[in-house]
Amino acid sequence: MAQITNLTRYRKDKARAEKRRQGDENAARHGRTKAQKAAEQADAERAARTLDQHRRDDD
Template sequence: MGEIVNLNRARKSRAKADRKAEAAANRVAHGRTKAEKQAASLDQARAARLLDGKKRETPRDD
């Protein structure tokens, strides 16, 4: 057969793991200094500008 599992304990342990994962994501998102946030924002804007600069224009058929 298989291993007997307490469903309440399994549900609670799954919920606990979900909460831990969410907390880790929040620590990453909110645990940065203002300078780190600004640097990330500048990097993201730079990447967007580079990508937009590499787009090819398609001729319109009017």
Template sequence: MAEIVNLNRFRKSKSRAEKRREGNENAAKFGRSKVVKILENTRLDKEKRDLDGHELE
């Protein structure tokens, strides 16, 4: 015999799961703190300076 399913509950749980998935994607994409951003930019600047320092003229 088939299991009885509350369609409203199913629809809401599906919607919540979708929102949670989107939130996790956005957190991965945009969720860096200010300190991490500054540290990353500082490292990139140092790498550029080091590379430019090895350039032959």
């Protein structure tokens, strides 16, 4: 005998899982500590400075 599936419950569970996945993704992307943000900014500044130092000035 087939098992009865409640489609409303299925849709709600699916929506909850999607929201949870999206929230976890956002937390991973934006949920950084102040030290991590400072370190990433320092790395970006260092990379920009290194790139500028290798730039050629052709007049």
